[in-house]
Amino acid sequence: xxxEKVAIYIPKSLYEKVKKQVEESGGEFKxxxxxxxxxxxxxxxxxxxxxxxxxxxxxxxxxxxxxxGYL
Amino acid sequence: xxxxVLGIDxxxxxxxFGKWFDELPTIKQLAEDGAWGKIASTVPPITxxxxxxxxxxLNPGYFGLYDLRYRKKGSYTDFGVxxxxxxxxxxxxxxxRERGKKCGVVFVPVTYPPSRVNGFMISSxxxxxxxxxFTYPKSLKEEIFKVIGGEDxxxxxxxxxxxxxxxxxxxxxxxxxEHDFKIVRYLLKKPWDFFMAVIMSIDRAxxxxxxxxxxxxxxxxxxxxxxxxxxxxxxQIDEELAKTLELLPRDTVxxxxxxxxxxxxxxxxxxNEVLARExxxxxxxxxxxxxxxxxxxxxxxxxxxxxxxxxxxxxIAQVFINVEGREPKGCVKPGEEYERVREEVADVLRNVKGPxxxxxxxxxxxxxxxxxxxxxxxxPDITVYFDNLHYxxxxxxxxxxxxxxxxxxxxxxSNHGEYGIMIVWDPEQRFSGKLRNLKLEDLxxxxxxxxx
Numbered sequence: 001x002x003x004e005k006v007a008i009y010i011p012k013s014l015y016e017k018v019k020k021q022v023e024e025s026g027g028e029f030k031x032x033x034x035x036x037x038x039x040x041x042x043x044x045x046x047x048x049x050x051x052x053x054x055x056x057x058x059x060x061x062x063x064x065x066x067x068x069g070y071l
Numbered sequence: 072x073x074x075x076v077l078g079i080d081x082x083x084x085x086x087x088f089g090k091w092f093d094e095l096p097t098i099k100q101l102a103e104d105g106a107w108g109k110i111a112s113t114v115p116p117i118t119x120x121x122x123x124x125x126x127x128x129l130n131p132g133y134f135g136l137y138d139l140r141y142r143k144k145g146s147y148t149d150f151g152v153x154x155x156x157x158x159x160x161x162x163x164x165x166x167x168r169e170r171g172k173k174c175g176v177v178f179v180p181v182t183y184p185p186s187r188v189n190g191f192m193i194s195s196x197x198x199x200x201x202x203x204x205f206t207y208p209k210s211l212k213e214e215i216f217k218v219i220g221g222e223d224x225x226x227x228x229x230x231x232x233x234x235x236x237x238x239x240x241x242x243x244x245x246x247x248x249e250h251d252f253k254i255v256r257y258l259l260k261k262p263w264d265f266f267m268a269v270i271m272s273i274d275r276a277x278x279x280x281x282x283x284x285x286x287x288x289x290x291x292x293x294x295x296x297x298x299x300x301x302x303x304x305x306x307q308i309d310e311e312l313a314k315t316l317e318l319l320p321r322d323t324v325x326x327x328x329x330x331x332x333x334x335x336x337x338x339x340x341x342x343n344e345v346l347a348r349e350x351x352x353x354x355x356x357x358x359x360x361x362x363x364x365x366x367x368x369x370x371x372x373x374x375x376x377x378x379x380x381x382x383x384x385x386x387i388a389q390v391f392i393n394v395e396g397r398e399p400k401g402c403v404k405p406g407e408e409y410e411r412v413r414e415e416v417a418d419v420l421r422n423v424k425g426p427x428x429x430x431x432x433x434x435x436x437x438x439x440x441x442x443x444x445x446x447x448x449x450x451p452d453i454t455v456y457f458d459n460l461h462y463x464x465x466x467x468x469x470x471x472x473x474x475x476x477x478x479x480x481x482x483x484x485s486n487h488g489e490y491g492i493m494i495v496w497d498p499e500q501r502f503s504g505k506l507r508n509l510k511l512e513d514l515x516x517x518x519x520x521x522x523x
Contacts (some may be wrong), residue, residue, distance in 0.1 A: 024171065052155075052156060053154070057199035058152060058199075062150075064196075069278070070385055
């Protein structure tokens with residue numbers, strides 16, 4: 001990911017909520033920024049990901065389901 | 072308050088609470104000190120829809136779940152494998168995350184790909200390979216590999232049970248049970264408020280080991296080494312559970328639950344053969360050998376333009392009407408014609424008899440009577456339990472009979488049963504006695520009740 005950054009504005013109340021989550025995360029997140037970047041990346045990834053299984057993975061699962069008697 | 076849930080996939084109430092109750096001291100003690108009873112599984116009583124309904128509290132029709140696979144839109148036999156993205160409603164851990172509760176979710180079906188939980192997650196048997204990202208957080212995978220002695224020791228599932236010698240299968244299932252509980256007990260040391268694990272080995276065992284203990288089974292086989300095989304697996308889980316309970320904090324509620332049961336299977340009904348004989352399924356040419364519906368479709372043997380109904384399913388028949396506008400080459404008009412054809416098909420399937428012309432107790436469900444939700448349209452138009460699940464189903468084509476002992480993949484001794492088990496043991500004893508009239512979908516509210 002590019003190192004270049006941009007600034008965005010979010011409601012202060014949301015910021016406070018996220019800050020609280022970060023504090024309670026037990027060190028999982030070090031800052032509000034890190035938390036927000038993580039959540040957005042996960043969201044974007046989910047939308048970009050498309051298929052859950054690669055063709056090879058799907059074939060492997062189907063092979064097992066056939067052995068289990070489901071296909 | 073903490074809640075620990077152990078799911079025992081396919082645990083049958085008549086065995087666990089009946090025939091073998093005295094042989095399972097840990098389970099028996101929890102039941103007698105808590106509340107217990109059989110619970111109604113989902114329609115159909117199949118692992119994927121069942122566990123999703125249990126943990127969302129919603130009907131499988133909200134997710135379009137009726138099997139371990141689903142028909143892809145715009146196709147008859149292009150199947151996708153069920154995955155966690157289909158679960159579009161929150162499960163218990165999604166709700167608890169909002170409340171800041173820590174969750175451990177281990178081997179629960181339909182959790183691949185894993186989602187971000189407030190805690191940790193290991194996906195279940197629909198994980199493709201050990202290279203796939205099957206844990207949350209991702210780093211947990213390496214940790215788990217270390218616990219069991221390396222990636223090559225990690226077992227996703229024991230699945231090839233029809234080709235294996237039953238004795239070898241039993242050994243592999245015992246090892247898998249040990250493997251799973253080892254991981255469970257390791258993870259219990261992490262922080263959690265809700266912890267749930269599902270053990271699959273009983274489900275895998277029943278299809279092959281049932282005939283060795285059940286003298287009423289038509290293919291009952293005497294084998295001193297395998298006679299108690301299925302019981303031994305139950306006892307192993309009971310012992311592993313006892314060791315696991317020792318690690319739980321005092322204020323932990325313990326719930327034991329199964330998603331469906333099991334019962335002896337006599338035969339399978341070749342449903343597409345029945346539909347072809349009655350003229351609902353039109354073949355351009357009958358294959359010279361038994362092949363899957365998918366293969367028949369790919370070979371161009373099915374005359375879809377003139378087919379009114381076809382069936383899927385290995386244990387429970389899922390019948391789809393070839394509806395115009397909904398199916399790629401649909402020929403049955405929605406509305407009156409659909410209702411008429413569906414009633415005719417249902418009538419035929421309701422009246423399927425046994426090989427000696429004996430009546431069968433076939434249970435036929437119409438879609439809207441058992442399903443609801445946003446994906447209602449994807450659900451089968453008719454769901455059939457042949458002989459109330461003592462007969463399985465078979466979707467393959469090219470049989471000379473409407474009965475088979477096996478699918479193209481091999482024999483099978485047991486079908487799924489329509490009831491599962493539930494035990495709720497509450498340290499504050501708010502639950503006691505017999506649980507009655509509960510459905511699997513009630514699990515969600517029972518769990519959430521302890522966090523109110």
